[in-house]
Amino acid sequence: ETGVTQTPRHLVMGMTNKKSLKCEQHLGHNAMYWYKQSAKKPLELMFVYNFKEQTENNSVPSRFSPECPNSSHLFLHLHTLQPEDSALYLCASSQEMGEQFFGPGTRLTVL
């Protein structure tokens, strides 16, 4: 595996489900990010982790819960989501505050 990988690529869930998104980076970076991408809107930064420590939480609702067990892995735990949370969720990594490299994203649909 190279670059940034994300699983699953597609996810459909009901509003009462609990699911998790997984991201893994193979670039040796020390920072990882979660972004939300909705149609016709700019990428919205959700969370940033640097060396496993959360450095940014962009006023994200508590139904999104990040976890960063080490500098290569990042999870986004989802529970009791709303239909408006349907979007493409992108993971990225960087070395320090440098250029960010993105994964392919998880297309999430909340019914």
Place this chain on the structure above:
Amino acid sequence: QKEVEQDPGPLSVPEGAIVSLNCTYSNSAFQYFMWYRQYSRKGPELLMYTYSSGNKEDGRFTAQVDKSSKYISLFIRDSQPSDSATYLCAMSPPGTYKYIFGTGTRLKVLA
């Protein structure tokens, strides 16, 4: 006023044309600038990363930053149908992990 403004397009050009994509911004503290290409249903792919003002060239791509006008550009020479995608600009001041993204410009290169 948005921090970063980007015309959503679509911009349609004939194959072989020179394409100019632009973003304007309001925060004079921005020092780091990135351009991404995003194909449909894929994650953003980093094209160019520049610091402060000036030009940077990579193959058919040239990134230009004019900090006095708060204006950045991406030029694509000899455009190809495979360049058809959405192009995102992103920028950041120093000392932060938080990049601000434009909404993206959709480009269509017609064969």
